[in-house]
Amino acid sequence: MLWVNHIMDTLASLALATEPPTLSLLLRKPYGRNKPLISCTMMKNILGHAFYQLVVVFTLLFAGEKFFDIDSGRNAPLHAPSSEHYTIMLNTFVLMQLFNEINTRKIHGERNVFEGIFNSAMFCTIVLGTFVVQIIIVQFSEQPFSCSGLSIEQWLWSIFLRMGTLLWG
Secondary structure: OHHHHHHHHHHHHHHHHOOOOOHHHHHOOOOOOOOOOOOHHHHHHHHHHHHHHHHHHHHHHHHHHHHHOOOOOOOOOOOOOOOHHHHHHHHHHHHHHHHHHHHOOOOOOOOOOOOOHHHOHHHHHHHHHHHHHHHHHHHHOHHHHOOOOOOHHHHHHHHHHHHHHHHHO
C-alpha cells in the first residue's frame, strides 16, 4: 500500500501538473467565487470510479481464487510464501489507478481522454515508468513487496479489468 499511496500518487500528481494547457482550458471562463471546487461532473466521475474499483476488488477478493483456480492465501501462516490471489488483487488495483490517471486528464465531461496525451512527454514517461516499476515489483520482488510472480494469463486479466476504468470514465 505504500507503493500505491505515496509513490504512485505523488508521481500521478507530478504527471498531471506538468501537462501543458490546452486551448479549451485557456478559453474556459473562470469559476465564480462561490462555485464549488468539485463540480457535479467531477463528483459523478469520482463516485463512479470508486464504485467500479470496489466492485472489481471485492469480486477478486471473494471469488478470485475460484476464477483463477488458485489458493486464496487466507489461511496461510504468517511467513508463508506470497499469495498469487492477493498479488492479482494488488496488481489489478494499481493498474486501475494508473488508467484512472489517464481519465483525470479531462475532468469537464470531455469524451476523448487521449486527445493531446503525447504533447506531454513528462506525463507519458511517468505513466510508462510506473507501469514498468509495477511489472518489476510483481514479477521480481517477492520478498520486499510480498508479491508472487504472475502468469501471462493473470497479467492479461489484470489489464482487461483495468480497461474497464477507461470505459467507465
